[in-house]
Amino acid sequence: MATLWSCAGCPNGESGFCRVIQENSEAKFPNEKPLWIRHVVIPAGRQFLFRRPAPPELLVLCEGWAFRFIQLPNGGRQILNFLLPGDLLSVGSVFNEDNHFAAEALTTIQVCKMQGEEVRKQLATNPAAVVALAKHCLIDLKMLDEKITILGRYSAEQWIAYLFLHLIARIKDRKVIRDESYSFPQRQRHIADALGLTPVHVSRTISAFRDQAIADLSNGVLKILNVQDLEQLGSIN
């Protein structure tokens, strides 16, 4: 898996996870000069991206968990997705477009700020890179179609199973896992906000998973007890 551009050389990026776009195609920027400006540390719980103005820099999450969300007029919020190290905050910001969402740190995070203008300049001269970017969007589109299907047709139990499986797959992608035990820093209200449930019902459903020995989420750690059952519940087909 080649990385299109990365900030692997930046001060805190030793994990090498700052790949923005993962591609099979070998599109790479010809020059190797660093595109990042600086790393920023943001404490857990802090909102660091707001709806209105497009930030001049391109943000990449380098360490920790965050999430994108839309604030609702009635005080609630819909979490759009969770972000893991290596995720671009918003593909739209590549083109300097305004965000339609906000973002908040779930744990203490490190964010790498890249020079948007510089990236844009390089993209303009590198069609293959733009193609990779477009394909990156397509993956997201497919994921969202899938998510809509799940939300539209499945039950709370299945939604949570899907969320677990989905996040596990992403974590596995960047970490070696032993004994099916995953670090899961989000509170039950985050799961509720992501799936359109109440924290109360999330608690009940997760308790049911525990009782049925399917999965156990407590103290920020998710343990998968029965993969088959979980997949039975949470896979599209």
Add this chain to the structure above:
Amino acid sequence: MATLWSCAGCPNGESGFCRVIQENSEAKFPNEKPLWIRHVVIPAGRQFLFRRPAPPELLVLCEGWAFRFIQLPNGGRQILNFLLPGDLLSVGSVFNEDNHFAAEALTTIQVCKMQGEEVRKQLATNPAAVVALAKHCLIDLKMLDEKITILGRYSAEQWIAYLFLHLIARIKDRKVIRDESYSFPQRQRHIADALGLTPVHVSRTISAFRDQAIADLSNGVLKILNVQDLEQLGSIN
């Protein structure tokens, strides 16, 4: 609004609606030779795109209504969105990727088949066109984020109001409308399949709209009786 490429010159395309990508940027293919192969007429109710294989051609809807959907193992289906004249069937097919969805004609439709290979060749030499394509994806991504928010947080009443407003905006974009009366060929089961409801509940909700003089959908025609109330219900903020 410039069109990136179009089949406006093709036999049945006199409506000029076969714009695939609408952009403010003036990206255009340099040569004007037609990219389309031929037009195909498909009767209402026929499924014309299947999940597995990527069709070699690029499909553009030129006339009529269609919809994309995902078939569920239990026999149900989730409608992902409705397609109007000018819509590209799948952005993914530009890159010859497999579909994760299927598509069906809602009315009798006309589809323009473009030479995928030729389009791809032209894209390779035209970075601005790829950028336009990527931006097109971004619009879709934003729309899907919005849809997830609506589905996650709102009620059936609000979903239907949103769907009405959303489709009306798209119809208005391509037709002159008199007296807030729109052609709406989908049956109540399509609305149900799009929103994750049962036809029964859709019927009740639409009846309630009629009773409250908000909107009236019958015989394939949607009449908006009170825009304010509808927007109150169906807008994100």
Add this chain to the structure above:
DNA sequence: CGGTTAATTGATGTGGGTCAAAAGCAGTGG
């Protein structure tokens, strides 16, 4: 005119929401 499909209406069931209280679990400060 009968046959088919869509829309409506009614009766009843249930998944998940709402409200409220309790219990677990930091962190903080005396």
Add this chain to the structure above:
DNA sequence: CCACTGCTTTTGACCCACATCAATTAACCG
């Protein structure tokens, strides 16, 4: 070490939006 505070999770009682099942009516069509 304990009391105090704030946050999260759990649990219980009750409610409602929407599903399910079933029957009736309306629209369409050869």
